[in-house]
Amino acid sequence: MGAKVIDGKAFAADVRARVAAHVARLKEEQGIVPGLAVVLVGEDPASKVYVRNKHASTIEVGMASFEHRLPAETGEAELLALIDKLNGDPAVHGILVQLPLPGHLNSELVINRIDPAKDVDGFHISNVGLLGTGQKSMVPCTPLGCLMMLRDHHGKLAGLNAVVVGRSNIVGKPMAQLLLGDSCTVTIAHSRTQDLAEVCRRADILVAAVGRPEMITGDMVKPGATVIDVGINRIERDGKAKLVGDVHYDSAAAVAGAITPVPGGVGPMTIACLLANTLTACCRANGLPEPE
Ligand code: NDP
Secondary structure: OOOOOHHHHHHHHHHHHHHHHHHHHHHHHHHOOOOOHHHEEEEOHHHHHHHHHHHHHHHHHHOOOEEEEEEOOOOOOHHHHHHHHHOOOOOOOOOEEEOOOOOOOHHHHHOOOHHHHHHHOOOOHHHHHHHHOOOOOOOOHHHHHHHHHHHHHOOOOOEEEEEEEEEOOOOOOHHHHHHHOOOOOOEOOOOOOOHHHHOOOOOOEEEOOOOOOOOOHHHHOOOOEEEEEEOEEEEOOEEEEEEOOOOOHHHHHHOOOOOOOOOOOHHHHHHHHHHHHHHHHHHHHOOOOOOO
């Protein structure tokens, strides 16, 4: 029997609809419009697409979208001054600086300049520390989306063996923290892990965030496991451009109990969670109850 396909697209549409309903209530009852500012420096084609999608989704749920497109040669002082301005702007509840930044800019310095309360990407060192110590924080959107899908599928995650392949600051590490927070037994694997296949086969929950097309194959999946594929890799196959994950879908789906597809799995959840985080930041800024 094949795996259940976890439909991230439908799940994300549901999250966006709930955010939109809450935004409408905020407007009507409080006269408050949540606002998201997105800063893009340079001309990276993938980043431009992401920023365009974020803008459209923000407008769609009734929030205000503030786009700041700066030339690739923008200096650090100028970028920091913009962030200071956004930090002080009461109409802006969330700030996102699209990564990667051009090489001459120090990403850590820039991200850590964002007011942690407006850091809807959850990358500020304060939010990283709060998440790591189990305190209320802004949670990075991609792992948050993965967690929501896992909770929805499993109910309780406590006691399950989770293996996260990848230890980046934006996906792997926060994903592991979130799973630990839900009382999974967590293993983080990376490029120096020995016998990766054997480590992966122990997983009831296997999260692939590697950045290598179709690297996780069916023989690495425990029968019945839930496989979350974070990877977005553009490859060429049979002369055509194609988007594939870090998981070899067909072989993994033949063994897994549930699996997220690429596209249509984790990707749409990331933007939905960005909107949810912006709404949360807005509610916190106004001393209002947070969304469920
Ligand atoms: P990074 O390149 O920052 O990290 C990749 C991680 O994978 C590293 O920890 C690396 O280990 C590990 N790794 C690399 N090769 C191997 C290997 N052969 N065996 C085991 N581990 C390995 O990537 P990101 O975390 O930023 O992204 C991961 C993937 O997720 C990418 O495909 C990216 O496009 C996608 N992504 C998708 C998002 C979405 O919205 N769906 C959002 C963000 C990312 P080491 O640390 O030892 O080098």
